[in-house]
Amino acid sequence: MGQRPLILKAERLHKSYRMGATAVKVLKGVNLAVEQGQFVAVIGASGSGKSTLLHLLGGLDRPNEGTVCFDDRDLSRMRARELNRYRNEMVGFVFQFYHLLDELNVLENVFLPAMVSRGIVGWWGTRAAARRRAQELLEQLGLQDRAQHKPYQLSGGERQRVAIGRALMNEPRLLLADEPTGNLDSATGNDILAVLERLHQAGQTIVMVTHDERVARRAQRVITLTDGKVKI
Amino acid sequence: MYKLTLIIRYLLKRRITHFAVLTVALCVFIVVVVMTVMNGLVGQFKQKNHDFVGDCVVGTKSLVGFPYYEELMDDLERIECVEAVSPVVKNYALLRPQYDREQYVELLGVDPVRHSRVTNFAQTLGYHADDPANAFVPVYEPNALGCVLGIDLVLWRDARSQYTHDARPRRAAFSLTCFPLNARGAPAMAGTTVVSNRQFYYSDNSHSGIARVDGSTVYIPLEQAQSLCMAGQRRRVSAVHIKFRPGTDLRVGVEEVRGLWGQFKQKRIDAPDGRLLETVTVEDWKEYRRAFIAPMEKEETLMSVMFGFVGITTVFIVFVVFYMIVSHKTRDVGVLKSVGASCAGVMGLFSGFAFVVGLLGSVAGIAGGWLFLARINRIEEWLYQRFGFQLWDRTIYAIGEIPHEVRVHTLAVIALFAIVACLIGALVPAYSAARLRPVETLHGGRT
Ligand SMILES: Nc1ncnc2c1ncn2[C@@H]1O[C@H](COP(=O)(O)OP(=O)(O)OP(=O)(O)O)[C@@H](O)[C@H]1O
Ligand SMILES: [Mg+2]
Numbered sequence: 001m002g003q004r005p006l007i008l009k010a011e012r013l014h015k016s017y018r019m020g021a022t023a024v025k026v027l028k029g030v031n032l033a034v035e036q037g038q039f040v041a042v043i044g045a046s047g048s049g050k051s052t053l054l055h056l057l058g059g060l061d062r063p064n065e066g067t068v069c070f071d072d073r074d075l076s077r078m079r080a081r082e083l084n085r086y087r088n089e090m091v092g093f094v095f096q097f098y099h100l101l102d103e104l105n106v107l108e109n110v111f112l113p114a115m116v117s118r119g120i121v122g123w124w125g126t127r128a129a130a131r132r133r134a135q136e137l138l139e140q141l142g143l144q145d146r147a148q149h150k151p152y153q154l155s156g157g158e159r160q161r162v163a164i165g166r167a168l169m170n171e172p173r174l175l176l177a178d179e180p181t182g183n184l185d186s187a188t189g190n191d192i193l194a195v196l197e198r199l200h201q202a203g204q205t206i207v208m209v210t211h212d213e214r215v216a217r218r219a220q221r222v223i224t225l226t227d228g229k230v231k232i
Numbered sequence: 233m234y235k236l237t238l239i240i241r242y243l244l245k246r247r248i249t250h251f252a253v254l255t256v257a258l259c260v261f262i263v264v265v266v267m268t269v270m271n272g273l274v275g276q277f278k279q280k281n282h283d284f285v286g287d288c289v290v291g292t293k294s295l296v297g298f299p300y301y302e303e304l305m306d307d308l309e310r311i312e313c314v315e316a317v318s319p320v321v322k323n324y325a326l327l328r329p330q331y332d333r334e335q336y337v338e339l340l341g342v343d344p345v346r347h348s349r350v351t352n353f354a355q356t357l358g359y360h361a362d363d364p365a366n367a368f369v370p371v372y373e374p375n376a377l378g379c380v381l382g383i384d385l386v387l388w389r390d391a392r393s394q395y396t397h398d399a400r401p402r403r404a405a406f407s408l409t410c411f412p413l414n415a416r417g418a419p420a421m422a423g424t425t426v427v428s429n430r431q432f433y434y435s436d437n438s439h440s441g442i443a444r445v446d447g448s449t450v451y452i453p454l455e456q457a458q459s460l461c462m463a464g465q466r467r468r469v470s471a472v473h474i475k476f477r478p479g480t481d482l483r484v485g486v487e488e489v490r491g492l493w494g495q496f497k498q499k500r501i502d503a504p505d506g507r508l509l510e511t512v513t514v515e516d517w518k519e520y521r522r523a524f525i526a527p528m529e530k531e532e533t534l535m536s537v538m539f540g541f542v543g544i545t546t547v548f549i550v551f552v553v554f555y556m557i558v559s560h561k562t563r564d565v566g567v568l569k570s571v572g573a574s575c576a577g578v579m580g581l582f583s584g585f586a587f588v589v590g591l592l593g594s595v596a597g598i599a600g601g602w603l604f605l606a607r608i609n610r611i612e613e614w615l616y617q618r619f620g621f622q623l624w625d626r627t628i629y630a631i632g633e634i635p636h637e638v639r640v641h642t643l644a645v646i647a648l649f650a651i652v653a654c655l656i657g658a659l660v661p662a663y664s665a666a667r668l669r670p671v672e673t674l675h676g677g678r679t
Contacts, residue, residue, distance in 0.1 A: 060570055060670040080574065088572020099567045099674060103241035113571040115234040123233035166571070 092167025256593025264601030272635020291471025341457020378435030550657030590654030
């Protein structure tokens with residue numbers, strides 16, 4: 001450890017939510033460094049702020065204090081356009097509750113990130129390639145027969161795999177997964193973990209959040225979040 | 233690209249957007265139909281008034297009239313842009329048919345040939361459209377005095393606006409009674425009384441299409457009117473109507489006539505009876521018929537305002553619909569932003585959606601309105617035939633059929649308004665959606 005370059009570095013992250021007059025402090029100075037190619041699991045009790053941390057890392061929210069650096073670039077200093085690019089190209093986010101778009105079919109959900117970054121003209125040029133890439137991903141995830149289905153026709157595990165496909169669409173350097181197995185039975189959860197392990201072996205950097213010790217053990221490195229801080 | 237894809241999907245998949253399109257279409261439909269009918273009515277009414285008086289009138293409201301009109305006409309005819317002029321005597325009279333009750337009428341003394349050059353008088357005639365010179369010659373009594381009656385004074389009009397025309401004018405005599413005024417405006421003695429009385433034979437009828445005119449106007453030869461209504465040494469008229477050459481700008485023409493009139497009056501103000509010229513004004517046809525046209529225009533304005541409210545309602549409905557759509561779709565906004573969509577992109581998505589809703593609604597509404605208007609008279613006719621229900625009472629409106637001429641300009645304006653209304657309605661929800669931070673919308677929830 002230590003030879004590989006850092007891809008992500010979070011320092012003294014503070015985050016609190018206002019609930020009327022009182023502020024709920026969720027993160028109280030979290031430090032975290034992720035090396036390129038690492039598979040990190042963040043474990044913590046429900047409500048400990050795991051999702052909150054992951055959102056900060058993915059640029060979906062801003063910390064009250066502290067910095068998140070991706071490749072030595074501070075997310076809080078990025079302009080809106082750069083942040084959009086960061087979310088589009090650099091990270092792939094797998095949500096706890098899948099969050100697929102109901103109006104799009106499975107294939108379209110997967111290549112959505114490719115569509116977002118392109119205008120009508122640009123899309124015509126890359127459409128075929130994007131479709132091919134999405135199809136490949138679906139094959140890797142064992143969903144090739146489901147490409148034309150709508151999200152509501154899928155089971156939870158299948159939806160989660162589609163969400164992983166979407167996260168991987170633009171070949172992000174960092175994959176953030178929020179309880180990817182949280183809503184699944186253990187067999188289906190195992191399938192998902194196997195997918196993540198395979199990705200890790202292929203060199204993908206992954207930060208996964210879970211409250212399940214057994215799931216966390218599948219990762220290369222485990223970080224425990226308690227009381228708003230990382231326990232060392 | 234995701235914008236277009238999602239716009240199409242939202243449009244196809246969400247029932248509520250169909251309602252939004254339908255709402256816009258309905259509003260557009262109503263506005264198109266009402267505007268077209270209203271515009272048509274006002275437009276036709278104005279046209280008829282224009283045809284009735286010519287382009288410009290040098291005249292007085294005083295029943296005494298004004299002298300020196302012949303010199304005035306000579307001067308006017310020398311103006312480049314003046315095509316024709318016609319002297320007119322206007323007065324009130326009592327019309328007494330032989331076997332019917334008397335009634336009050338407006339008397340117009342005209343030279344039928346001159347008047348036909350300035351106005352559409354000849355075209356309004358039932359029997360002498362091609363031969364206005366003989367308009368005042370009763371065919372059954374060629375040497376007697378003839379008069380042209382407003383069509384509603386002689387012919388019966390049924391509910392479908394059809395007149396029962398005779399092949400030639402029926403024999404009928406009328407006596408016209410006037411109160412002649414002398415040049416000082418005092419009642420003049422005609423023989424032993426202060427009224428003058430003369431018998432005329434019905435020689436033709438005139439259908440101007442203006443209900444008021446057709447129901448109460450009697451035309452007689454100019455000289456007859458002068459001798460019936462205006463006593464005194466110098467002959468007088470009430471007005472000189474003017475027609476400009478084609479292509480003359482109305483305002484320019486009227487200004488020229490005003491200039492000429494100013495000089496003309498200056499020269500003759502001290503001549504005998506010259507002070508009568510003081511009462512004379514120069515007006516274009518719209519000013520001259522203001523009393524009739526203005527209420528119509530006011531109604532049109534009122535209509536426009538009322539339909540402005542329809543427009544506001546559309547904006548509000550679209551606003552509500554979009555608010556609902558966007559609140560259903562906040563999660564999508566979060567997802568889109570989490571994969572890198574920008575605020576502008578999300579704004580664009582919902583504004584584009586609103587634009588398409590507005591466009592489809594407008595197209596549907598305009599198409600519907602067009603179809604409806606094209607058949608409006610047939611529909612009205614059918615209602616009348618089938619149920620005896622008359623939407624368009626021809627005895628009230630002098631216009632025989634419901635106006636249905638669609639103006640592309642009006643359509644374009646209405647469509648533009650509808651689309652802008654949709655955009656405005658979508659703006660607030662779209663903006664609030666775009667401003668959401670992704671996590672705010674993604675907290676919890678399934679699928
Ligand atoms: N948008 C928000 N507004 C207010 N409070 C919030 C918000 N998001 C999170 N919280 C609070 O912050 C705390 C941490 O939430 P978070 O979702 O990060 O927990 P978690 O560790 O992911 O829990 P779980 O394992 O149940 O997913 C919770 O107490 C939650 O109520
Ligand atoms: Mg969570």
